[in-house]
Amino acid sequence: MFEDLSTKLESAFKSVSGQARLSDINVAETVREIRRALLDADVNYEVARSLTSAVKEKALGQGGLASVTPGQQFTKIVYDELVSALGQEQEEITFSQVPPTVILIAGLQGSGKTTFSAKLAKWLKDQGKNPMLAAADVYRPAAVDQLRTLASDIDVPVHSIAEKDALRVAKEAVSEAKKAARDVLIIDTAGRMHVDEHMMDEVSRIRQTVNATEVLFVVDAMTGQDAVNTARQFNKQIDFDGVVLTKLDGDTRGGAAISIRNVVDKPIKFVSTGEKMDTISPFYPDRMAQRILGMGDVVTLVEKA
Amino acid sequence: EKTRSGFLDKISKTLVGKDKVDDEVLDDLEEVLITSDVGVKTTLEVIRRIEERVARDKYVSSSELQNILREEITDLLIENEPGRPAEFDADLSNKPHVIMVVGVNGVGKTTTIGKLSHMYKEAGKNVMLGAGDTFRAGAVEQLKIWSERAGVTLIQQGQGADPAAVAFDTVASAKSKGADVVLVDTAGRLHNRKALMSELGKIKRVMGKVVEGAPHEVLLVLDASTGQNAMQQAKAFTEVVDVTGLALTKLDGTAKGGIVIGISHEMSVPVKYIGVGEKIEDLQVFERAGFVNALFSRQSKDN
Numbered sequence: 001m002f003e004d005l006s007t008k009l010e011s012a013f014k015s016v017s018g019q020a021r022l023s024d025i026n027v028a029e030t031v032r033e034i035r036r037a038l039l040d041a042d043v044n045y046e047v048a049r050s051l052t053s054a055v056k057e058k059a060l061g062q063g064g065l066a067s068v069t070p071g072q073q074f075t076k077i078v079y080d081e082l083v084s085a086l087g088q089e090q091e092e093i094t095f096s097q098v099p100p101t102v103i104l105i106a107g108l109q110g111s112g113k114t115t116f117s118a119k120l121a122k123w124l125k126d127q128g129k130n131p132m133l134a135a136a137d138v139y140r141p142a143a144v145d146q147l148r149t150l151a152s153d154i155d156v157p158v159h160s161i162a163e164k165d166a167l168r169v170a171k172e173a174v175s176e177a178k179k180a181a182r183d184v185l186i187i188d189t190a191g192r193m194h195v196d197e198h199m200m201d202e203v204s205r206i207r208q209t210v211n212a213t214e215v216l217f218v219v220d221a222m223t224g225q226d227a228v229n230t231a232r233q234f235n236k237q238i239d240f241d242g243v244v245l246t247k248l249d250g251d252t253r254g255g256a257a258i259s260i261r262n263v264v265d266k267p268i269k270f271v272s273t274g275e276k277m278d279t280i281s282p283f284y285p286d287r288m289a290q291r292i293l294g295m296g297d298v299v300t301l302v303e304k305a
Numbered sequence: 306e307k308t309r310s311g312f313l314d315k316i317s318k319t320l321v322g323k324d325k326v327d328d329e330v331l332d333d334l335e336e337v338l339i340t341s342d343v344g345v346k347t348t349l350e351v352i353r354r355i356e357e358r359v360a361r362d363k364y365v366s367s368s369e370l371q372n373i374l375r376e377e378i379t380d381l382l383i384e385n386e387p388g389r390p391a392e393f394d395a396d397l398s399n400k401p402h403v404i405m406v407v408g409v410n411g412v413g414k415t416t417t418i419g420k421l422s423h424m425y426k427e428a429g430k431n432v433m434l435g436a437g438d439t440f441r442a443g444a445v446e447q448l449k450i451w452s453e454r455a456g457v458t459l460i461q462q463g464q465g466a467d468p469a470a471v472a473f474d475t476v477a478s479a480k481s482k483g484a485d486v487v488l489v490d491t492a493g494r495l496h497n498r499k500a501l502m503s504e505l506g507k508i509k510r511v512m513g514k515v516v517e518g519a520p521h522e523v524l525l526v527l528d529a530s531t532g533q534n535a536m537q538q539a540k541a542f543t544e545v546v547d548v549t550g551l552a553l554t555k556l557d558g559t560a561k562g563g564i565v566i567g568i569s570h571e572m573s574v575p576v577k578y579i580g581v582g583e584k585i586e587d588l589q590v591f592e593r594a595g596f597v598n599a600l601f602s603r604q605s606k607d608n
C-alpha cells in the first residue's frame with residue numbers, strides 16, 4: 001500500500017528523469033503513479049481516469065514551482081482536485097417547515113442503516129429535537145429487536161408493527177409522530193440490492209407515501225469499485241438527498257466517497273465511526289481527501305510555499 | 306453495448322498470432338480486472354502471466370487464448386485442502402467438526418451460519434450453533450431465528466455474556482451430545498481494533514481446550530462489495546486466528562468480489578462458499594471456474 005503519495009511521486013520523478021523537473025515524460029509516469037494510488041484507495045476506474053487527466057492538465061499548465069518539489073506540487077494538485085470532487089462545503093440536513101421532518105434511511109445490506117438511524121436520533125436529540133424511530137425493516141431476522149434495543153439505550157420511542165408490511169409501518173409512524181408531537185421521524189428500512197426490482201420499488205413507494213423530507217443513502221466506506229453502480233441505481237429510484245459513510249473507524253482509504261460524488265453529485269452529510277451511539281459526525285471533505293491520499297503534511301507544506 | 310464476453314472475443318482476436326500483447330488490449334484487460342476489485346497488484350500479476358504465456362506459446366488459437374486467460378486467473382485461486390472439505394455431505398475427520406466464523410461488521414457472518422447449518426443438516430449432519438456475538442444489539446435473537454429456520458440447536462447465554470464462555474459451552478455441549486458440526490458466531494469487528502482482535506484469539510483458544518484441534522476451520526466472511534480493504538482484513542484476521550477458508554457474500558448484486566483472487570493467492574487460503582441472497586438456500590460451494598467466468602461474462606456497464 002502507499003503510505004505517502006508524495007514520497008512515491010518523488011521517486012517516480014527521479015526514476016524517470018534523474019532530475020526533479022516537470023516534463024512530458026515524468027508527468028506521464030507520475031500520472032500513472034497517481035492513478036494507481038487512487039485505484040488502491042478504491043476510487044472507481046473511470047473516475048480515477050478522469051481525475052488523473054484533470055491533474056495532468058493542471059500540472060502542465062502550472063509549470064514548475066521553485067519553492068516545492070514536483071512531487072509535492074503534484075500531490076497538492078491531486079489533493080485540491082479531490083477536495084473539490086468531494087464537495088467544498090459542509091452540508092446539513094433539511095428540516096421540514098411543518099413537523100414532523102421525515103428522514104428515510106436506505107442502502108445495501110449490512111451497510112449500517114439501523115445503527116446509523118439510532119445514532120442520528122441521538123444526535124438530533126442532543127440538539128434539542130424530539131425524534132422518533134420507525135422500524136420498517138420487516139425482513140431481516142431480529143431487525144426490529146435490534147432497533148428497539150438501540151433506541152431504548154438512547155431513550156427514543158420506536159414505532160413497529162407485527163405485520164410484515166413496510167409501507168404500513170412507515171405510514172402509521174408518520175401519524176404516530178404527529179400525534180405524539182415528535183418533530184423528527186427517522187425511518188429505518190431493510191437492506192436491499194440495487195438490482196432487486198421488487199425491493200427497490202418498495203423503498204421508492206415508502207419515500208412517496210411518507211413524503212420524506214430528507215432521504216439518506218448509507219454506504220459502507222470499505223466499498224470498492226461497485227459503489228458507482230449502487231449509488232447510481234439508488235439515486236435513480238429514490239433520488240436521495242445525501243450520503244452517509246459508515247465504518248470509517250477502519251483503515252480503509254474510502255475512495256468510494258469520490259466515486260459516489262462523481263456519479264450522483266449528492267453531498268456526503270455524515271460519517272459514522274463506530275458501533276457506539278455517539279460515533280457520528282459531519283463530513284469534512286478536506287479530511288476525507290487526505291485520508292484517500294494517505295497523507296498529512298504535504299498539503300500544509302505546499303500551502304505555505 | 307459493451308459486454309464482458311465481447312471483451313474476451315476482442316482480446317482473443319487481437320492476441321492471436323502475436324508474440325506480444327498490445328497496450329490497448331492490456332488496458333481493456335486491466336479495466337475488467339480493476340472494476341471487479343481485483344486490485345492493481347494482482348492485475349499486474351495476471352498481465353505479467355499472460356504476457357509470458359503469449360511470448361512463449363505464440364500463434365495460439367482464439368479459443369486457446371481465452372482458456373489461457375481463464376487458467377491464469379483460476380490458478381491464483383488456491384484449491385481446497387482435502388482435510389477441510391467444503392461439501393456438506395463429506396466425511397469429517399473430527400467429531401465435532403468445529404467452525405468458527407469471523408469478519409468485520411455487517412459482512413454476513415450470522416446469515417452465512419444460518420445457511421451453512423441448513424446445508425449441513427440437509428446433508429444429514431447433526432448441527433449445533435453458538436451465539437458468540439454477545440455484543441451487537443439483536444445478534445443473539447437473529448441467530449436464534451436462523452437456528453429455528455434450520456431446525457438446529459442453539460447454545461446461548463444472551464447479550465452481554467462473555468463470548469469465550471459461550472464458545473466453550475457450545476463446543477462442550479456439542480461434544481457431550483455427539484454433534485457432528487458446530488458453528489460459532491462472533492461479533493463483527495474491524496481488524497484494526499486491537500482489543501477486539503485479541504478477544505477473538507481468546508475465543509478461539511478456549512475451544513481447543515474442549516476438543517483437540519478445535520476450531521478445525523476458521524471461516525473469514527468477506528462482503529463482495531468490499532474493495533481493497535478486504536486484503537488488510539484477511540491479513541489481520543489471519544494473524545490473530547489463522548483463517549483457513551473464505552466465504553464471499555452478497556454476490557447477488559453487481560459487485561464481483563475480485564479481491565479474493567489476490568487474497569487467496571497471497572495468503573494461500575481457499576474460497577469455500579459464496580452467498581447469493583438472503584434466503585436460507587442462497588449459499589453455494591465455491592467453484593473456481595464459475596467465479597472466473599463471471600468476471601468476464603457479466604456486463605461491465607449498466608448504461
Ligand SMILES: Nc1nc2c(ncn2[C@@H]2O[C@H](COP(=O)(O)OP(=O)(O)OP(=O)(O)O)[C@@H](O)[C@H]2O)c(=O)[nH]1
Pocket residue numbers: 107108109110111112113114115116137140143189190191192246247248249250272273274275410411441493495
Ligand atoms: N465499526 C463500525 N461498525 C459499524 C458502524 N456502523 C455500523 N456498524 C456495525 O455494522 C454492522 C451492521 O450494521 P447495521 O446497522 O445492522 O446495518 P444495516 O444496514 O442496518 O444492516 P441490514 O439491516 O442487515 O441491511 C453492525 O455490526 C454494526 O454494529 C461504524 O460506523 N463502525
Ligand SMILES: Nc1nc2c(ncn2[C@@H]2O[C@H](COP(=O)(O)OP(=O)(O)OP(=O)(O)O)[C@@H](O)[C@H]2O)c(=O)[nH]1
Pocket residue numbers: 109110140191193408409410411412413414415416417438441444491492493494526554555556557558579580581582583587
Ligand atoms: N443480498 C445478500 N444479502 C446478504 C447475504 N449474506 C448476508 N446478507 C445480508 O447482509 C446483512 C448483514 O448480514 P449478517 O449476517 O447480519 O452480517 P454479520 O456479519 O453477522 O453482521 P454483524 O454481526 O453485525 O457484524 C443482512 O441484511 C443479511 O440478510 C448475501 O449473500 N446476499
Ligand SMILES: [Mg+2]
Pocket residue numbers: 113114115137140143188189190191
Ligand atoms: Mg438494519
Ligand SMILES: [Mg+2]
Pocket residue numbers: 414415416438444490491492493
Ligand atoms: Mg452477526
